[in-house]
Amino acid sequence: LLEKGEPLFGCVLSGYWCDIGSLEQYRYAHYDILDKKVKVKLPAEEEEEGVWIAEDVYIAPGVRLMPPFFINKGTYIDTKSSIGEYTVLGSYNHLSEKVSTKRSITWSRVTLQKNSIIRGSVLAGGVRMETGSAAYEGAVVGDGSIIERKATIKPGIKIWPYKRIESGAVVNSNLIWGNQFRRSLFGVDGVRGELNGDLTLENALRMGSAFAFMLGGAVPVVIGGDTWGPSQLLRKAVTVGLLAGGAEVIDIGETIAPVMRIAVTSLQAEGGIYIHSCSSNYGYSAIRFFDKEGLNLPHSRERNLEQLYLRDDFPRARKDKLGYLKVINDYNKIYAQTILKDLSLQSIKEANFSLLVAFPPPHLQNFLVPLLQELNCNLIVYYPPARTKLACWKEDDFYCHKNEIAHGIVRGEVDLGFWMDPSAEKMVLFDEEGNEISGELYQALLSLLILQSGKTPMLVQPISASWIHEELARKNRGIVLRSKTFPRHFQEKIKEITKNSATLDSRSYLPTGFLQIDAVTSLLKILNALAQGGKSLSTFLKEIPGINLRQKEIACPWGQKGRVMRRLIQEGPGKAEKVEMIDGLKFYYPDGWALVLPDPEKPSYRIYGEGFTEEIAESLTDIFAEKVKSLQDPGTD
Template identity: 25%
Template sequence: MRRKYFGTDGIRGEVGKGAITPEFMLRLGWAAGRVFRKEGKRNRVLIGKDTRISGYMFESALEAGFAAAGMEVALLGPMPTPAVAYLTRTFRASAGVVISASHNPYHDNGIKFFSPEGVKLPDSVEMEIESLLDHDIEVVGGDQLGRATRIDDAKGRYIEFCKSTVPFQMSFANFHIVVDCAQGAAYQVAPKVFRELGAKVDAIGVDPDGLNINRESGATSPERLAAKVLELGADLGIALDGDGDRVIMVDHKGEVVDGDEILFMIARSRQTQCRLRGGVVGTLMTNFGAELAFKEHDIPFVRAKVGDRYVMEELRKRGWLLGGEGSGHIVCLENTTTGDGIISGLQVLAAMFEADQSLHELKQHMTKVPQILINVRISEQRDPMQIPAVEKAFSEAEAKLGGEGRVLLRASGTEPLIRVMVEGSDEALVRSQAEMLADVVRTSM
């Protein structure tokens, strides 16, 4: 059965269009409630959201749908996506729901589900929910209707959990940190986590108005954070995205530290402490410099398809605990079940503490190579490698790099685009080959 609504990361789109309407959310709550409800058990679902103005509307619609299916609803209010995953586990809930479009602007929204184990739903469960979405809503008997309550101490529970992921004796009192919460879901909890661990914290992006989430701030726009770090003379900056599952950092010189560098720093720290089980999972887009650094330090490294779902699949298959993407979505399974920007940031601070090095010094152990990415719009989605001219140009680019770089052609999963990526040690060569290959794709497709 072909998916109609669920994508690789839940259901997402522009508010008021397609599936992102109150009517659909009512049916989604009911359909999911029918799937999650088990007879004879306490059936409770947790709902968290980010700070988008549309979250209030969709929260109410989902609440009504779940109640109609006989599910108890516990409301968390604005909470990071990974916090909902954690609380779903600790409350032994039937499922967790996040109302968020992550790093997208306010006019988008979406829904993510978590299983009782705090991980994304299996495909089979998503398909079961989809199979009910076009049915008429059948309300349970009046004596079986669900009720809604609010978990007032949810934020405190999650703050304590985050703090528990670094050793008790570790204090960050010598760190001056700027935290950018992107006007998003982490605005209440992230500054408290770092302050309660001793750090001096200046917080920005903590004045959400429902419309400014991710606007020129957070992990997708770290320039504002870099400027603030330099202005205040801080030791480093930590930028989260709108739902708190990504992190990008800035060192004391205002230089951005991306997810590939963060992933390497955490891996190297754990290797030094004999806590790295197996190796590390990156993606097809992970910088070639990271691959070389992992190889230099004898850390096994493999690439998964782009997307945290695929990183998680590869980690489970291999029994490894650490993976991530350059976007800052880092998965530390030793600590939690999904990507968590706060926890990933804490692991970097712990690595700095253990090594007695600044973030700038720590990142010198890995050197990124120049990487050029060009998006080529096409009229219809096709496999570019099935076109002889493109295949020939691809082979020529690989040959010119001479084993000191990578060439990647990847179709976008959401837009009619072919992503042309070339990376290697010689920036001029990398750029020329990327532009050549993009021109061939443009004229051949």
């Protein structure tokens, strides 16, 4: 046109122009809209300067809001979160407590779990950032990707859709090819995940069918769970899967894990499945698989089930071979009758104990309250102010309110207070003075009960437990057997002891033999001991010497764990008197010991240290923590 001398025209326009040719420009276009540099009809009214909040949005008290920002419909923001300037949240997002966002854009149905951080990032639809994870300036995470706990996406990094970043990972380069699926379906104790996240109903159904096939098809399988809504949905889905696999399903309803264990053995089932909420990871559900002895599945069987599930390598039953469902109501009563046989009921009733129960979920309250009232106990059921009864409590709820629980015990002249987790396998106690009894002190209390019961001179403790158990055994003419820290190994050791009883067959499950994983039986045994001895709990605890045990967690990439362990064998600090390799590496010194244990679920090591004094315990733990850090190759992620 220029060669032909054609005229060239131009004009000046007063409107807004933005060529979105890069991801950076995409973000800046959103910022310009929030700054009103361009007129765009947003699906929300501007409530005040720079604040657009659509309908059906919930913002909890204590959330910090810094305009300008836009929040689309159906989004939930929990307390103590921070919504910084130039944040754009898509529809139906879920932000847990203490989440922090700034200059970031999320699409629909994004989940940001507790303490997660996004700065100048773009998260596409269905992304889930787990607790403590972070994404920084210019990072982009594609549809359906999962950023696991404490993982970090460095500035400018692109994560393609449907990828998984493992916990603790630091991503320094774009992730395009391959899926970073979890290392294993099973964790330390069953399969855990969020309903419609990792745990969909379809996946739960497949797990049920795979489990039925692995056990032999037309065999009895017991199932139960707690009262939490997701648990009940998953229980129904797993039940359908079991039936489709041809299993004879025995549903014992809303119950606790110790009841499930005894039901599997007494009903002569080939296995059991227990589904419950996770108090340690709020919003998560756990699907637990038990063998015919009521114990956690062995590691080899977990791997077998996992391979069947992942490959979808199992047949479904023909229509004439489908399983059938049998429902047994009130099986909890059979468990209660079993544990009451081993108690001095009259002594407990005459003691007329006053007990405080800290916010039990409904299934636990429905079971515990009648049981304890039958033993003539006066009960105070404590819930935090302005909180209703919930089927799923955060473990943080307990720690936030434990001072109030302690004060309530003292004010109410209560003999004993307690909190149990939803599965009723773990417990925290309070004595009549409001002092907390948890962790190693609680385990030492159970060891003392076992040794003084006269039933067996032996008790089992994991390799990571305090040497105070040996001291208690020495004073009570007992023996301590050490196991690996993995729950199944611990349970197998206990089984070895209990099956030697002449009154039991090889499959029987005796609750009193498994106090460490049965909080209900432990509670009743403690009441029994206090009633018969005429002692208060604080007096009883004086028989336990002081415990100086410390623990730390040190990050270590998966690929370096083996290297660190090999070098630690050769370069362990100081001159140890003995080194054990039962589980991890345990170094014994004249004044204490240290254990270096690779975490089976996370890219980290757990360091334990115990000494004759607190200072020695701290020193040993710190020395080995620094040693693990120094043995890592800083140039490798």
